[in-house]
Amino acid sequence: MAQQVFAYIIHKEGVADDTALEMIAAARKLDPDASVAAVIAGAGAELDAVCRELVSSFSEVWKIDNEALAYVNAEVLRRMLVRILPKDGIVLVPHEHFGMDLAPGLSIMLDAAYLPDAVDFEGVEDGKLKAVREEYTGQVSTHVHCDISQGAVITVRPGSFKADESKSASGKIVDKTAEAMEGGLPGGARRFLEVVEAEVGDVDITKSDVLVSVGRGIEDEDNLEMIFDLAEAMGADISCSRPIVDAKWLEKSRQVGTSGQTVKPKVYMALGISGAFQHVGGIKGAPFIIAINKNPKAPIFQAADVGIVDDILDFIPELTDRINEMKG
Amino acid sequence: MEILVCIKRAPDTSENEIEVNRDGTDIERDDLVYSVNEWDNYAVEEAIQIRDKMGGSVTVVTVGDEDDEEVIRREMAMGADHGILLSDETFKGSDGRGISAILKAEVEKKNYDLILTGAQADDGAGQVGGILAAMLDWPYASLVNFIDVIDDKKIKVGREIAGGNQEMHEIDLPCVLSIQTGINEPRYVGIRGIRKVASLEIPVHTAGDLGIAPESVGESGARTKRLDYFVPELGEGAEILEGSTEEIIDKLLEFLKAKGGIK
Numbered sequence: 001m002a003q004q005v006f007a008y009i010i011h012k013e014g015v016a017d018d019t020a021l022e023m024i025a026a027a028r029k030l031d032p033d034a035s036v037a038a039v040i041a042g043a044g045a046e047l048d049a050v051c052r053e054l055v056s057s058f059s060e061v062w063k064i065d066n067e068a069l070a071y072v073n074a075e076v077l078r079r080m081l082v083r084i085l086p087k088d089g090i091v092l093v094p095h096e097h098f099g100m101d102l103a104p105g106l107s108i109m110l111d112a113a114y115l116p117d118a119v120d121f122e123g124v125e126d127g128k129l130k131a132v133r134e135e136y137t138g139q140v141s142t143h144v145h146c147d148i149s150q151g152a153v154i155t156v157r158p159g160s161f162k163a164d165e166s167k168s169a170s171g172k173i174v175d176k177t178a179e180a181m182e183g184g185l186p187g188g189a190r191r192f193l194e195v196v197e198a199e200v201g202d203v204d205i206t207k208s209d210v211l212v213s214v215g216r217g218i219e220d221e222d223n224l225e226m227i228f229d230l231a232e233a234m235g236a237d238i239s240c241s242r243p244i245v246d247a248k249w250l251e252k253s254r255q256v257g258t259s260g261q262t263v264k265p266k267v268y269m270a271l272g273i274s275g276a277f278q279h280v281g282g283i284k285g286a287p288f289i290i291a292i293n294k295n296p297k298a299p300i301f302q303a304a305d306v307g308i309v310d311d312i313l314d315f316i317p318e319l320t321d322r323i324n325e326m327k328g
Numbered sequence: 329m330e331i332l333v334c335i336k337r338a339p340d341t342s343e344n345e346i347e348v349n350r351d352g353t354d355i356e357r358d359d360l361v362y363s364v365n366e367w368d369n370y371a372v373e374e375a376i377q378i379r380d381k382m383g384g385s386v387t388v389v390t391v392g393d394e395d396d397e398e399v400i401r402r403e404m405a406m407g408a409d410h411g412i413l414l415s416d417e418t419f420k421g422s423d424g425r426g427i428s429a430i431l432k433a434e435v436e437k438k439n440y441d442l443i444l445t446g447a448q449a450d451d452g453a454g455q456v457g458g459i460l461a462a463m464l465d466w467p468y469a470s471l472v473n474f475i476d477v478i479d480d481k482k483i484k485v486g487r488e489i490a491g492g493n494q495e496m497h498e499i500d501l502p503c504v505l506s507i508q509t510g511i512n513e514p515r516y517v518g519i520r521g522i523r524k525v526a527s528l529e530i531p532v533h534t535a536g537d538l539g540i541a542p543e544s545v546g547e548s549g550a551r552t553k554r555l556d557y558f559v560p561e562l563g564e565g566a567e568i569l570e571g572s573t574e575e576i577i578d579k580l581l582e583f584l585k586a587k588g589g590i591k
């Protein structure tokens with residue numbers, strides 16, 4: 001494959017995101033001989049710190065350094081990237097909240113193919129990349145062909161490639177700022193104002209040892225009572241999946257996942273939770289996971305250590321009674 | 329304010345087990361319960377609330393076939409003023425770019441101020457909103473969980489980012505936003521509401537009506553193509569506890585005690 005491969009690097013406070021090294025692994029799977037260039041935007045000393053960290057992993061680090069990018073606005077950056085990226089390049093972007101903002105439109109502006117949320121690559125033949133995606137929150141997978149001959153923007157699911165920690169490159173930093181700024185600062189129709197920090201809840205679930213976590217399988221707000229009873233019997237804190245917060249049954253600070261909290265308990269009990277990657281992505285530190293779900297094929301059983309296939313509405317009250325009996 | 333909301337009919341994943349059919353060409357669709365994509369309900373609710381405050385109208389649109397009319401009616405029962413079905417043989421096999429190109433042609437027929445999509449579809453990818461915005465050369469914001477209309481030229485939006493934090497932007501109209509769940513509480517649609525719209529005529533726009541070159545959409549215009557469906561080789565996965573409920577609870581309690589799950 002003669003096309004150059006780029007990896008967009010997300011970073012915060014001078015440190016590259018975990019996905020940075022996953023993008024190298026993804027690029028190598030795409031093309032074992034690829035020399036992968038990192039592309040990174042930001043401002044000043046924080047940006048420089050990340051660049052220095054990246055040169056041991058990437059053959060080139062393309063940086064765009066501008067005060068206006070101190071907080072990166074995808075609408076601005078997208079138009080800058082179009083000025084510096086070759087038309088037939090392969091651009092890998094992490095499939096998370098920033099990548100989802102940046103990438104679809106970038107593909108159109110580069111007139112490149114768009115392949116969203118890839119979890120694996122299985123080779124390139126006649127200009128067609130064979131990739132794996134998941135559908136229906138991971139209940140089924142698909143093989144897809146993506147015609148990359150005129151370039152492609154591909155978002156890669158965080159956590160689906162194992163980070164390449166070999167640090168085998170001795171790359172150089174290439175300052176692309178002037179080229180990216182040619183014609184002035186673009187993207188003025190969307191202006192970044194501020195970041196509003198999440199409200200702090202009454203319980204900090206990131207510090208909990210034992211979490212009883214409830215999902216849409218609980219079906220009705222009134223049924224939450226049995227979750228409260230179980231958690232009390234176990235001495236656990238209560239967390240939940242996103243639909244429970246969307247329905248305003250529990251506060252946002254109890255949501256586990258990529259757009260909620262990252263938790264590190266010893267024991268995590270997932271009740272009526274399907275196991276979407278955005279949920280499981282918030283469970284760190286290899287806890288002992290118990291899943292109870294009435295669907296034996298629910299993806300959560302892949303993440304769990306112990307599974308029970310049952311209706312939680314029947315099972316939980318019995319479990320709570322037994323725990324209470326045991327404790328006398 | 330003239331608002332267009334893009335909607336998609338999708339199998340309800342919380343109601344269904346999704347399984348691959350025998351030859352791996354599709355999912356087993358016979359017993360599936362369909363509804364409007366979860367995210368799109370929030371988008372329609374938001375549009376209705378903006379209209380009720382600012383005036384104007386809400387139009388819902390989907391690219392599909394006659395089966396998809398039901399989701400247009402459902403969202404009209406919710407309160408959308410108009411519904412449009414974009415349907416043509418040549419649209420079949422469209423990828424995200426194709427679907428967006430078809431929607432773009434419809435957008436250009438009228439003067440919309442605001443286009444809303446869902447952040448992603450239940451089987452999907454989170455691509456249509458961003459692609460459509462770039463095709464129109466309109467500003468875009470994804471994962472929007474807050475909208476405040478400032479005036480008829482600009483709005484303030486909140487984007488959901490990691491850790492439950494929110495990124496605020498001011499954005500010029502017209503623009504495209506992809507809506508995240510939780511932005512509002514979509515209203516309930518009862519049988520009576522559905523009945524009221526049951527016999528409404530839903531206009532159908534074809535490739536010809538929209539001036540779309542057939543080779544630019546559908547299978548021929550697609551740069552991505554789904555080859556098959558499969559169930560991945562599963563890892564070891566969980567140890568599934570079996571037996572009577574009583575026996576299962578015995579085993580579970582042992583695990584809980586061993587791992588420090590009961591205090």
Ligand SMILES: Cc1cc2nc3c(=O)[nH]c(=O)nc-3n(C[C@H](O)[C@H](O)[C@H](O)COP(=O)(O)OP(=O)(O)OC[C@H]3O[C@@H](n4cnc5c(N)ncnc54)[C@H](O)[C@@H]3O)c2cc1C
Nearest residue numbers: 215216217241242257258259260272273274279294312342
């Ligand atoms: C950008 C983005 C960010 C996101 N961030 C997050 C996040 O931070 N956290 C998060 O959780 N989600 C997040 N999501 C949503 C995520 O994709 C899923 O939609 C969500 O996790 C599903 O929640 P759930 O498992 O509770 O519901 P569902 O997927 O509806 O699953 C319900 C499960 O309960 C089972 N069930 C139903 N009834 C019963 C019963 N009586 N007994 C036992 N089992 C039963 C079903 O078999 C099913 O497996 C995000 C999505 C996007 C697009």
Ligand SMILES: Cc1cc2nc3c(=O)[nH]c(=O)nc-3n(C[C@H](O)[C@H](O)[C@H](O)COP(=O)(O)OP(=O)(O)OC[C@H]3O[C@@H](n4cnc5c(N)ncnc54)[C@H](O)[C@@H]3O)c2cc1C
Nearest residue numbers: 334391421423424445446448449452453454455456553554
């Ligand atoms: C890599 C890949 C390959 C594919 N290959 C094929 C294929 O070979 N054949 C095939 O038939 N399909 C294929 N598809 C599916 C097809 O591309 C999708 O139906 C289309 O891209 C839009 O759906 P989505 O689920 O990706 O939407 P998303 O971008 O996830 O949905 C976001 C929002 O876009 C709007 N939206 C989505 N679809 C519509 C619609 N139809 N009408 C109106 N608004 C809509 C809704 O507001 C929705 O909430 C493929 C998809 C991918 C990702």
